[in-house]
Amino acid sequence: MAKRKKRVALLPPPPSPPVRPGLVSPILPVPPEIERPDYATTGTPSPREARAVRTGNEIERMRVACSAAADVLNVIGDSIEPGVTTDEIDRIGHEDYIRRGGYPSTLNYKGYPKSLCTSVNEVICHGIPDSRSLAEGDIVNVDVTIYLGGVHGDTSATFLVGEVDDDSLRLVDETRNALYAGIEAVRPGAPINAIGRAIERHAKRYGLGVVREFIGHGIGDQFHTSLQIPHYFDPGYDTALEPGMTFTIEPMLTLGEPTLVVWDDGWTAVTRDGQRSAQFEHTVLVTDSGAEILTLPSDGLPAAERFRR
Ligand code: MF3
Ligand code: CO
Ligand code: CO
Helix, strand or coil: CCCCCCCCCCCCCCCCCCCCCCCCCCCCCCCCCCCCCCHHHHCCCCCCCCCCECCHHHHHHHHHHHHHHHHHHHHHHHHCCCCCEHHHHHHHHHHHHHHCCCEECCCCHHHCCCCCEEEECCEEECCCCCCCECCCCCEEEEEEEEEECCEEEEEEEEEECCCCCHHHHHHHHHHHHHHHHHHHCCCCCCECHHHHHHHHHHHHHCCCEECCCCCEEECCCCCCCCCEECCCCCCCCCCECCCCEEEEECCEEECCCCCEEECCCCCCEEECCCCCEEECEEEEEECCCCEEECCCCCCCCCHHHHCCC
16 A cells, blocks of 8 residues: 655754743732723723724824834844843833833733743744743744733734854744735735735745734734734635724744644643744734834834844
8 A cells, every 4th residue: 555645844853942931920010100901900801892994093093002012122122132031021121111101911911921922932922921041042032012092002023042043044034024925915905815825825935834823913902803814825814904904914934833732821832843933023004005014113123124134
């Protein structure tokens, strides 16, 4: 009997030992004068239905919040180096959100205990900052979200820690490019699935996997609205994009298989095969002719470009 041909991943073992949970420090306080989202006390976001299209006034506030998120991410980028703990990155972010008058959107969101997510190496997303130090050769996604002026701005980038191996460099570069391909697919009248189609095509071209369990989302006065933006092609997502929609595009690409396991902390998603994963995220606005990236800093380049090597 002929053997069924199996696709064998010809990947070397990951260049670093598996990431293990560290110690999570106590919840950091937020000054009382900072305006809080509805879930800040209870941990549960209100279930109310959100509109997909924002008002002009909301869009103006989104610009401010999104730009602040991009500024926080740049501040964090400056702190990335071997020896820094992810808890220290969280503290730097926490203080910077507050300095800008914003609330760290992730803090107590469905019980999440920290002010941003730090996802190292094979961690796909939602890594909880802890006592682990960054090591030479790591890659780390830092995902920041600020609540400012009654709306959220959400952006992330994957940073290189010292010198990284060539596969990780390719993964990070092509995940960034996959985000850009997704953004370029945005135009009014196009189906939502045009975004995932472009991202998936890019990933396939470079032999990278696309994570399916986490997707982009509508965002505005709520952190995550019911609007869903898959990063793979799904024919069912044929709703037309409309000017005034605001959502994130945040592809997670993998060197190996894009299947995942969640740690028993209920948050940390890691690749099942232990191979590395990268992610970049922007919040975008659908305009009359295409997409406007809202998560651009108040000056200079966004973190994805500023810390590109
Ligand atoms: N910022 C993440 C996103 O891109 C959400 C993190 S929710 C948390 O949607 F609770 F895990 F922090
Ligand atoms: Co997001
Ligand atoms: Co995010």
